[in-house]
Amino acid sequence: AAAAGAHLAALFLHGAGYSAMCGHAVLALGRFALDYGLVAAPVRPETAVRLRCPCGTVTAFVPWDGSRSGNPVRFHSVPAFAAATDLAIDVPGHGKVVVDIGYGGTFYAFLSAEQLGLDVCSSKTRDLVNAASAVTEAVKKQFKLHHPESEDLAFLYGTILTDGKDAFSEEPTTNICVFADEQVDRSPTGSGVTARIALQYHKGLIQLNQTRTFRSSTTGSLFTGKAVQASGFGDYNAVVVEVSGEAFYTGTATFTVEEEDPLKHGFSFK
Numbered sequence: 001a002a003a004a005g006a007h008l009a010a011l012f013l014h015g016a017g018y019s020a021m022c023g024h025a026v027l028a029l030g031r032f033a034l035d036y037g038l039v040a041a042p043v044r045p046e047t048a049v050r051l052r053c054p055c056g057t058v059t060a061f062v063p064w065d066g067s068r069s070g071n072p073v074r075f076h077s078v079p080a081f082a083a084a085t086d087l088a089i090d091v092p093g094h095g096k097v098v099v100d101i102g103y104g105g106t107f108y109a110f111l112s113a114e115q116l117g118l119d120v121c122s123s124k125t126r127d128l129v130n131a132a133s134a135v136t137e138a139v140k141k142q143f144k145l146h147h148p149e150s151e152d153l154a155f156l157y158g159t160i161l162t163d164g165k166d167a168f169s170e171e172p173t174t175n176i177c178v179f180a181d182e183q184v185d186r187s188p189t190g191s192g193v194t195a196r197i198a199l200q201y202h203k204g205l206i207q208l209n210q211t212r213t214f215r216s217s218t219t220g221s222l223f224t225g226k227a228v229q230a231s232g233f234g235d236y237n238a239v240v241v242e243v244s245g246e247a248f249y250t251g252t253a254t255f256t257v258e259e260e261d262p263l264k265h266g267f268s269f270k
Helices: 023-035 125-142 190-202
Strands: 012-014 017-019 046-053 056-063 073-076 080-091 095-103 107-112 156-162 173-179 212-216 222-233 236-245
Touching (some): 023 046, 023 056, 023 073, 023 190, 023 236, 080 125, 080 190, 095 125, 107 125, 107 190, 125 156, 125 173, 173 190, 190 236
Parallel strands (some): 107 156, 173 212
Antiparallel strands (some): 012 017, 046 056, 073 236, 080 095, 080 236, 095 107, 156 173
């Protein structure tokens, strides 16, 4: 973290390993960094917190009232870009679908649930998960990703099914993110919003500083996102995206390792 000029570094753990980026965790860690003294001299009304993430350095901007952090928190991620648009993919059980692939700290495939005969707001979550997982596996087999700085980051993290409302609107657009080992995000997905904004900007559907609202179909929680600066990232035309949302404390935990514990290094099973 210090070498990157950051206040702290983080890995984002999930059931299949770890993610290169997690926007909602960045919101939470921004608050944590202020409340637990990881930033030496927070300033009112907002303090910048720099986090070293696997995808690069991300900056959170956290409300500060002089004694504790607040909401909403916003962040600027690494440059985001469109990796592919209007890509035809053959998905077993669904036939040909057209997907976009965007990068927002990690790569996602995007398509409307309607292409899979589903509705992102009313279909059963299990059906959405099965369909999204099939898309993820098909894209992995049929399209090779490239990351400008690290091939370790050139992997498809998941698929985001949308309501198809990509053109700019004041109304929220709804999506569900299925990532890793068929896990479902409780939020609209910070890195997914970042990637989707980059795709919309690339397609000319939104302009700089036009704010869009994104809704999670699972919990109804909301994020906002906007492209704030045109940028470059390797050979890609990219944008810096600002995502804003809320994060709340739910508890604390203490983990203890005793040397005589034969399972002190952990175990896993399926």
